[in-house]
Amino acid sequence: MEALERAVRGYLDHLAVERGLARNTLLAYRRDLTRYLGFLEARGIDGLAGVGERDVGEFLATLRAGDDEHPPLAASSAARAVVAVRGLHRFAVRDGRAGSDPAREVRPPTPPRRLPKALPLADIERLLDATGGGDDEPRAARDRALLELLYGTGARISEAVGLDVDDVPAGERDTVALTGKGDRTRLVPVGSFARSAIDAYLVRGRPALATAGRGTPALFLNARGGRLSRQGAWGILNAAAERAGLAGRVSPHTLRHSFATHLLDGGADVRVVQELLGHSSVATTQIYTLVTAEKLREAYAMAHPRAL
Known part of the structure; x- marks a missing residue:
């Protein structure tokens, strides 16, 4: 052994x-x-x-x-x-530890192809508005900034909680540096809503949370002043979903899926979306095009007199 x-x-x-x-x-x-x-x-x-x-x-x-x-x-x-x-x-x-490879011909099972689930824009807005409290309440400001960032950049939760304050430099918050799988870093644009939420958090939220800690460069802090964990971020998302009446419809990747789907619905090129999501292969991103194609079929079936 x-x-x-x-x-x-x-x-x-x-x-x-x-x-x-x-x-x-x-x-x-x-x-x-x-x-x-x-x-x-x-x-x-x-x-x-x-x-x-x-x-x-x-x-x-x-x-x-x-x-x-x-x-x-x-x-x-x-x-x-x-x-x-x-x-x-x-x-x-x-490495010379074995003379042959007994697993060479063993093939992994093919996972069923599941389409990513995206929320309609109206539900996204309900979710973002359900972060609780006003922007002057530190945790509410943090929660709003976190969810706005997740939807505004398509970041994975692990990428968002891994951010440091220096990753969103003052005066240049039109981009954010996200470090994804394989420690690959990419620059992603940040929209005005996410930028405003991050600004409000940095001014009125993070300083109050930081007083409970010992000093950390992390952008998103927990109630003890340390770096917010993935589990903590997921808890924030889940609590907002419950308040918005979306319980059971939100997963850690929901805002990322919605980001990609809404971009493609708006006419963005799939390779641009690939870069924004940090996918190493465009084939991974193309699954989102199936979602938009399904919406087109539904609209056609509902509207065209010869569809049915």
């Missing part, structure tokens, strides 16, 4: 240092590979050289079916785990 654990540590170090994978991706891979090591240990396998193609295939089957300790995984989660396992075995061969 110790040899297996060393191999996993070496692989994760390789991903972090040489491939530059994001921290959240590394944590997910670590969870997947810890489960894989437990599976191999239960089969009496103590080194990657002793793993066969059948072992990898049966591990995939347990991911989808579940076992005594784990519930079944969705196709997308199982696919990620298989990618982690295949990468581990490829690394082991290249």
Whole structure:
């Protein structure tokens, strides 16, 4: 088991240092590979050289079916785990820890293609107006600034809470520097509504919150004066959704999905949206074009006399 654990540590170090994978991706891979090591240990396998193609295939089957300790995984989660396992075995061969790759022919399940869910603009406005209190109340100012930023830039929640004050320099708040997956940084325009909300927060919200802390460069602070966490930001979004009557319709990515969909609805080029979202491939962004195409079909069916 110790040899297996060393191999996993070496692989994760390789991903972090040489491939530059994001921290959240590394944590997910670590969870997947810890489960894989437990599976191999239960089969009496103590080194990657002793793993066969059948072992990898049966591990995939347990991911989808579940076992005594784990519930079944969705196709997308199982696919990620298989990618982690295949990468581990490829690394082991290249690093001289195994002579062959038993996972080479094992293919991850194809996740069903789900269209991202975007809110209509009227619901977005209700959500933004439901941050509670006036702008002179520190947490209300922070919450408004956070949600305006998420919708105004399409930032992931992790990117928003990772921002420092210097990422939105004074007098130049028409852009914000967002650091996404793989530690890639991109400059994204900030609209006037988000800019005004951030200004109000920096003047009337952040200084009051900062008094409870020990000093941090973070843009968004929690009630203790430290950096707001992803869970804290999600809690803010969820609370606003409940107040706006949108409970059950909002997820951490809802504002990001709405940002992309509304841009495409407004005529933005898909490659521009790709850059704004920080997608490495335009194919990832093109799923949003399916959403707008579906809206066109619905409008056609409702309005054209020969549609039905």
